[in-house]
Amino acid sequence: MIALTIAGSDSGGGAGIQADIKTFQELGVFGTTAMTALTAQNTLGVHGIFDVTPEFLKQQIDAVLSDIDVRAIKTGMLFSAELINVVAEGMKMQSIPLVVDPVMIAKGGESLLQEAAVEALKTKLLPITTICTPNIPEAEVLTGMTINNESDIKQAAKKILAMGVQYVVMKGGHLQGEFSKDIVYWRGGYFTMKTPRVETKNTHGTGCTFSAAITANLAKGLSVEEAIIEAKKFIQLAILTPLSIGNGHGPTNHFAYKKAFGQCEVTVHES
Numbered sequence: 295m296i297a298l299t300i301a302g303s304d305s306g307g308g309a310g311i312q313a314d315i316k317t318f319q320e321l322g323v324f325g326t327t328a329m330t331a332l333t334a335q336n337t338l339g340v341h342g343i344f345d346v347t348p349e350f351l352k353q354q355i356d357a358v359l360s361d362i363d364v365r366a367i368k369t370g371m372l373f374s375a376e377l378i379n380v381v382a383e384g385m386k387m388q389s390i391p392l393v394v395d396p397v398m399i400a401k402g403g404e405s406l407l408q409e410a411a412v413e414a415l416k417t418k419l420l421p422i423t424t425i426c427t428p429n430i431p432e433a434e435v436l437t438g439m440t441i442n443n444e445s446d447i448k449q450a451a452k453k454i455l456a457m458g459v460q461y462v463v464m465k466g467g468h469l470q471g472e473f474s475k476d477i478v479y480w481r482g483g484y485f486t487m488k489t490p491r492v493e494t495k496n497t498h499g500t501g502c503t504f505s506a507a508i509t510a511n512l513a514k515g516l517s518v519e520e521a522i523i524e525a526k527k528f529i530q531l532a533i534l535t536p537l538s539i540g541n542g543h544g545p546t547n548h549f550a551y552k553k554a555f556g557q558c559e560v561t562v563h564e565s
């Protein structure tokens with residue numbers, strides 16, 4: 295079972311490629327990587343970005359896919375339109391399930407995607423995406439809408455599906471309320487997943503970890519629905535038992551899922 299992550303490096307270890315590989319490993323999946331950018335980053339913020347050339351990103355993707363039997367792919371920080379074009383071209387050549395976490399802004403507020411790259415994301419990558427996992431601010435940028443309530447979330451999801459995505463997971467981490475609720479839409483319906491919201495400042499890399507868990511579960515052969523629900527358990531347990539690292543938004547705990555296996559309930563409502 296092998297997965298590929300195409301994303302940026304987080305020197306602080308809580309998000310990006312590092313979060314992805316830790317998550318793959320915990321779920322028993324062998325991780326391969328294609329790095330889009332290095333970030334000088336810690337729990338307090340992003341201090342610098344050094345992106346790779348489009349040619350070198352292509353070389354990494356080609357090297358992995360020409361030799362290794364990858365069963366699922368995810369993208370994280372893609373940074374520029376040029377890098378997105380390379381990823382989209384590379385993905386067109388194969389039919390491996392693709393999870394796109396449309397990373398735009400780090401928790402500290404720094405931009406991880408150039409403004410000019412949003413159009414490439416929408417027109418080149420989303421049409422070939424199996425599962426897209428926007429948080430609310432990302433869904434607002436993708437759709438040009440303001441999202442305030444569940445009816446807005448549904449409308450935004452429809453717009454994102456119309457861009458060619460097969461499933462969209464609208465993540466509710468940025469909303470308020472007793473539960474952290476994510477809603478999964480596809481053309482035929484939707485289901486909601488609820489877990490108790492955890493009061494914590496340690497949410498660095500939650501989106502990366504969640505989408506990496508979905509990808510690992512797909513690589514293991516789970517159905518799309520099972521892959522997403524199991525990933526919700528993984529991220530809930532990781533948020534519930536944070537690691538005390540750094541002085542800012544600390545990382546989640548990737549070790550928690552295996553230790554507490556079977557101890558997390560996700561309430562699922564099908565529609």
Ligand SMILES: Nc1ncnc2c1ncn2[C@@H]1O[C@H](COP(=O)(O)OP(=O)(O)O)[C@@H](O)[C@H]1O
Nearest residue numbers: 429465466467468474490491492500501504529
């Ligand atoms: N405080 C929290 N308590 C429980 N779950 C959370 C919390 N914050 C985020 N999540 C969950 O973590 C996952 C990632 O969501 P989110 O934090 O919105 O993504 P991002 O890192 O892209 O901003 C989602 O499943 C969301 O519901």
Ligand SMILES: Cc1ncc(COP(=O)(O)O)c(N)n1
Nearest residue numbers: 302309310400401498499500
């Ligand atoms: C390299 C990299 N990729 C992604 C994120 C987003 O993670 P978060 O939204 O939790 O800050 C990040 N901070 N750094």
